[in-house]
Amino acid sequence: MVSEHHDHICWGGGHHHHTRHQLELQKVTAGYTNEPVLHDISFTAGCGSTLALIGPNGAGKSTLLNALAGLLPIWSGAILWNNSALAEHRHEIAYLPQRSEVNWQFPITVRQLVEMGRYPAVGAWEAMRPHDKEIVEKALCTLGLQDLQHRQIGALSGGQQQRCFLARALAQEAHILLLDEPFTGLDVPGTEALSQILRSLAAEGRLVIASHHDLASAPQIFDQALLLRKQLIACGPAQEVLTPENLKRTFNPA
Amino acid sequence: MNDFLQFLNEPLAQRSLWACGVIGFSNGFVSALVVLRRSALQIGTLSCALLPGIALAILLFGLFQLSILLGAVLAGLMVGLGSLFVSRTSRMEHDTALSVLHTTAFALGYIILITLGLQQKIDDWLFGNIMSMGDADLWIAYIIGALAVLSITALQRPLLITLFDPRAAATMGIPTRAFNYGIFALIILVLVSSLQAVGAFLTLGLLVAPAATMYLLTDRAAWLFWGGGLIGGLGAVAAFFLSYPLGWHLGATIIVVLGTLFLLAYLFSPKYGLLRLCRK
Numbered sequence: 001m002v003s004e005h006h007d008h009i010c011w012g013g014g015h016h017h018h019t020r021h022q023l024e025l026q027k028v029t030a031g032y033t034n035e036p037v038l039h040d041i042s043f044t045a046g047c048g049s050t051l052a053l054i055g056p057n058g059a060g061k062s063t064l065l066n067a068l069a070g071l072l073p074i075w076s077g078a079i080l081w082n083n084s085a086l087a088e089h090r091h092e093i094a095y096l097p098q099r100s101e102v103n104w105q106f107p108i109t110v111r112q113l114v115e116m117g118r119y120p121a122v123g124a125w126e127a128m129r130p131h132d133k134e135i136v137e138k139a140l141c142t143l144g145l146q147d148l149q150h151r152q153i154g155a156l157s158g159g160q161q162q163r164c165f166l167a168r169a170l171a172q173e174a175h176i177l178l179l180d181e182p183f184t185g186l187d188v189p190g191t192e193a194l195s196q197i198l199r200s201l202a203a204e205g206r207l208v209i210a211s212h213h214d215l216a217s218a219p220q221i222f223d224q225a226l227l228l229r230k231q232l233i234a235c236g237p238a239q240e241v242l243t244p245e246n247l248k249r250t251f252n253p254a
Numbered sequence: 255m256n257d258f259l260q261f262l263n264e265p266l267a268q269r270s271l272w273a274c275g276v277i278g279f280s281n282g283f284v285s286a287l288v289v290l291r292r293s294a295l296q297i298g299t300l301s302c303a304l305l306p307g308i309a310l311a312i313l314l315f316g317l318f319q320l321s322i323l324l325g326a327v328l329a330g331l332m333v334g335l336g337s338l339f340v341s342r343t344s345r346m347e348h349d350t351a352l353s354v355l356h357t358t359a360f361a362l363g364y365i366i367l368i369t370l371g372l373q374q375k376i377d378d379w380l381f382g383n384i385m386s387m388g389d390a391d392l393w394i395a396y397i398i399g400a401l402a403v404l405s406i407t408a409l410q411r412p413l414l415i416t417l418f419d420p421r422a423a424a425t426m427g428i429p430t431r432a433f434n435y436g437i438f439a440l441i442i443l444v445l446v447s448s449l450q451a452v453g454a455f456l457t458l459g460l461l462v463a464p465a466a467t468m469y470l471l472t473d474r475a476a477w478l479f480w481g482g483g484l485i486g487g488l489g490a491v492a493a494f495f496l497s498y499p500l501g502w503h504l505g506a507t508i509i510v511v512l513g514t515l516f517l518l519a520y521l522f523s524p525k526y527g528l529l530r531l532c533r534k
Contacts, residue, residue: 069425095425106290106418107475116415120426124411152473172426 021047021082021175023068023207028077030067036075036230037063043226043235045209047175050202052212052221052238055228056251061211064228065178068209069095081176091120094169098180099161104154111149113164114139117171139170143197159190166197177201179210183217195221218242229253258498270384270504273392274490277451278508280399282464282486283406284444286478287437289465290417295349296334298458299356301445303333305379305454306363313366323394323446330442333359382453382505391450398447402440406479409433414475451490452505460486463512470519470526489515 024044031037037060045051053061066072068079070087079086086093094117117139118132128136140146143163148156153164162182169177182198183191198208198221212218218225218238225241227233227250234241261267288297307329308322315321337352344351367376378386387395406413416423416433424430441461448457465482472481489511497507521528 069421071421071424090425090427093425095422097419097421101421103292103418107469107473107478108414108418109473112474113418116419116422119411119415119428124409168422 024080026078028074028079030063030072030074039231041232043232045207047205047207048202049224050198050208050222051224051226052210052218053226053228054212054218059228060230061228062180065180065211069093069178092175094172094174094177096165096169096179099185109150109152110145110164113153114167114171117168120172136171139167142170143167158186159193162194175206177206177208181211266385269387269392271494273384273387273395273451274494275487276395276399277448278490279483279487280402281444281448281460283479283483284402284440285461285465285482288462289469294462297441297461299352300330300334301454301457303329303356303359304449306359308379309363309366312370326446326449327442380453380455382451382456384451384504387450395447398443402444410476452508456505456509459509459512463516467516467519470523485515
């Protein structure tokens with residue numbers, strides 16, 4: 001499983017990597033039963049940025065995340081990563097569940113949770129190599145979880161729990177981080193701390209995509225925004241996209 | 255006491271003792287899956303659904319060991335998957351559909367068994383009778399136990415990721431659907447192997463209590479399997495030595511011992527015990 005990606009460090013800011021690492025959706029239509037939830041979605045997002053998916057309930061934010069994560073087959077269109085199908089780069093994607101979906105009583109420590117991120121590289125039977133342990137250590141360190149690593153995950157605060165899952169994504173060495181409503185239930189300092197972490201992860205060359213419901217905080221947290229109401233309303237830099245007119249089209253169309 | 259020693263020398267007693275250990279261990283081992291999936295109640299209804307399967311199998315094929323086993327497996331699958339089907343094709347919740355289906359199936363099974371004149375046997379199927387286990391039964395228990403231990407141990411890493419975070423597991427390329435069916439199949443097999451020992455009513459205790467006890471003692475999911483197996487096996491063996499002098503029903507004694515161990519952990523667990531939590 002060791003690939004060139006392990007050695008690849010994608011420090012953000014340069015122009016080259018924007019052409020190299022790019023997520024592109026071409027006319028993606030997807031849904032669950034008969035009626036499509038997502039209709040003809042096309043956009044591109046480069047690594048090194050944080051992208052908020054914004055829209056009313058049922059607009060398809062989670063569906064879009066699921067489609068990106070490969071959990072939901074798309075009906076038509078294409079999802080490309082660097083011009084080849086994203087499905088061929090599964091190890092590049094880390095999915096972070098909504099906090100309410102996690103069983104926090106599960107008997108698992110912070111460290112064991114982060115070690116799960118090494119699964120795609122290590123597989124079911126091999127032991128963790130020193131290299132893998134180093135990566136886990138680094139992920140714990142980056143997110144300030146070293147002192148908490150032997151705690152059971154239920155014994156942490158909301159912000160710390162969120163950081164554990166981010167650390168797992170780092171251990172996975174994923175390029176694309178998909179987060180389902182990561183800011184739900186966090187207090188103001190927690191929100192501030194998490195948005196700083198997301199920005200610094202993006203600055204290192206990752207692409208962070210998160211569904212988000214709080215319009216007021218979106219421009220402060222994310223640099224890109226995507227307005228969604230089954231169809232794409234607008235996508236681009238957050239300040240330009242979150243105009244009153246666009247928001248009206250997203251939330252209260254006439 | 256001499257009575258008891260003499261009893262221990264009999265092949266019947268030795269077979270029962272082995273059966274207690276093996277069935278207790280494999281049920282305890284697999285109980286970790288039930289506890290981690292938080293599906294104890296569903297498994298409970300499934301275990302009761304085994305009775306009508308047995309009844310139908312006897313009705314159709316006569317009173318053979320193999321027909322009983324197959325009938326139990328089929329009934330478990332039918333009620334389990336059937337309730338899933340009913341809940342998906344109507345507005346019923348899965349639990350509701352499962353409750354209606356399994357009680358109906360249970361009632362039907364009871365009627366069939368009474369009609370067949372097997373009243374005496376019904377007690378054995380409901381509450382178990384380890385003494386009635388033959389060599390073939392013991393072999394089946396060994397094989398099912400070995401299968402459970404081997405498959406769970408070999409696939410423990412992806413299994414735990416699937417149990418904890420199925421969506422992330424799927425993005426990591428783990429075949430979560432196959433794992434879920436595998437878990438379901440393993441649980442049914444172990445249910446069937448313990449049916450003779452503790453019966454359809456009590457088998458749920460054997461398939462939940464051991465790992466539930468470990469759950470109160472450890473933060474390591476992996477220990478739930480081996481710890482649960484040890485608690486299940488040792489608890490069942492202890493129950494064997496208790497039940498004879500006390501004159502208690504063996505299957506029921508196993509469940510009482512395991513329930514007592516659970517209560518002790520609930521009260522005195524160094525980390526999650528009630529006493530510890532109260533003192534905080």
